[in-house]
Amino acid sequence: MKKIIGIIAFAFLLSCSSSNTTIVQSWRDPETTVANEQFKKVLVVAILKNDVTRRIVETKFHEFNPGFKTSYNFLHQGNKDMTPEMIGKLLQLENFEGVVTLRLVDTKTETDYVPGMNTSLYYGAYGYNNYYGGMFGGWYGNYSPYFYDPGYYVQNTYYFIETNVFSLKENKLIWSGTTKSSNVEGHINETAGFIIEEIAEQMRKDGSLPSKPKK
Template identity: 55%
Template sequence: MKFILTSCICFLLLSCGSNTTIVNSWNDPETTISQEHFKKVLVVALVKDEATRRTTENRIASINPVFKTSYQYLNGMNLQLTNEQKVKILKDENFDGVLTMRLVSTEKETNYVPGTNTSIYYGGFDGMYTGIYGYGFGNWYGMYSPNFYTPGYYQETTYYMVETNIFSLTKNKLIWTGTTKSSYISDIGLTVDEIMKTLYKQMIKDGSVSQK
């Protein structure tokens, strides 16, 4: 899928570190994303908060002109329409694909972070202070290392499970879905970047997207 390939190039230039991992994925055995050759894809962030919806959709739409935000087409004026009527609107606007993203659950995990003892880095007197003049500054500093001991502690991390689906409007069916697990969400835009990068790599593994 051409637009996904272009998108990936941008994402791979981001920082190497990532707080997002893939949990599971599924692709239609009869249809790959590459085969669809999408030209116009609607991006739908299924969240209650309108600001988050727009931030998410705008972030994905900024990747490539093929992506269009849903709030431009499906808003307060037509949300009460039936699914058939909504699909008709999209087809009339020449959409051939839809990408949806939604938060499915949050999970909390508690992990123990061990303490640190600087004496293992700066010490070396074997319990004696004699012969101090023969050592470098690092060894002398080790005499005071107990004052720099950091105790261990428990840390609670919240993980966000996000499901992303890709639908073909021409075939009227789901052709790929993936669930990601993200932590430390302080910037919605950067998290969306990480999710899309992680999904693209999984699409390649699944054989739904070609690297060529």
């Protein structure tokens, strides 16, 4: 088995933990892995209505490794009437070996509870252990606002992005995963990076990528 992993593995192995994104489901072709495909040139296609967002997402992949090529340089208004067969021939002429697609499959607004903080019992116990009745020694009434923060409810909009990895050589889907992201507005660039990180971690778990090398 060849030791050279290829561009997708190289880029994904640069990942670390995410903050606003989680993986919710994934699937891989049991007969094929990204590692053994040896991809060197991959087209990234963000299937999004907003062209600015599309460019941001695709560029984020390119920033991980130049071998990821943004689709807006190949698939744009100038060739929007191309048939799938014509697009396939274009990709062959450009020597693409794989395609990664991302598309928004769902959005959901959920009400989440943010728990409050109540440290008055901690401070009360501290006083009790040092002197009797410390919790009621006068200071508690004055400082209690600093020790109690009530919980509250917030509405968050979650975006579900499906990412698919295709092998052009095998002409089939070899990996698919769906991520769930919140707090996306104004943070498209960061969220795109988090999606890559979650995908990488899941692909390592299911064997599509080798484990992260130890430092």
